[in-house]
Amino acid sequence: MGPGSEVPRFDPVHLEQDLGGPESLAGLRRWIRTHVVADADALADAQLVATELASNAIEHAPGPRVVRLRVSATRFTVEVEDAAPDAALTLGVSRLGGNRGRGLQVVNVLGRWGVHRRPTRKTVWATISL
Known part of the structure; x- marks a missing residue:
């Protein structure tokens, strides 16, 4: 598994919403519990x-930020779009200290992921098998 360049496309159940602050995360997890059959x-x-x-x-990108969750019978995909098109993504490295920066390593182990960059936006995506 590991990085890729193309966002997988399929026609599943989906959610698309603005991603506010940390308080948004509980709602994402709730939506996943409700819609992912696995x-x-x-x-x-x-x-x-x-x-x-x-x-x-x-934590690292300015808004507006949008999250998209897509679920099919066999896979789950998350896309997070933000306004930091040039921000570097590095596995296991964080500017916030030695106990941080492992999130993309975890994502890399669990599935495929990648980045799609446009002039003013960036979308980081990941997909896992269910």
């Missing part, structure tokens, strides 16, 4: 991947 491990993985990508955007 075993407990896959459900936990979906919640973790969504929380990691959303948290990164909240």
Whole structure:
């Protein structure tokens, strides 16, 4: 698994909403619990991947930020769009100290992920199998 460049496309159940601050994360996890039909491990993985990508955007990127969650019978995809198109994404490195910066490493282990950059926006996406 690991990074890629294309966001997977399919026609699943989905959510698209503005991503505010940290208070938004509980709502994302609730939506996932309600809409993802999977075993407990896959459900936990979906919640973790969504929380990691959303948290990164909240902490490191200016708004507006948008999160999209997509669920099909066999996979879960999260996309987080923000206004930091040039921000570097690095596995295991954080400007916030040695105990931080492991979120993308976790996402990398659990599924495929990538970045789509446009002139004024960036979308970080991840997809996992259910």
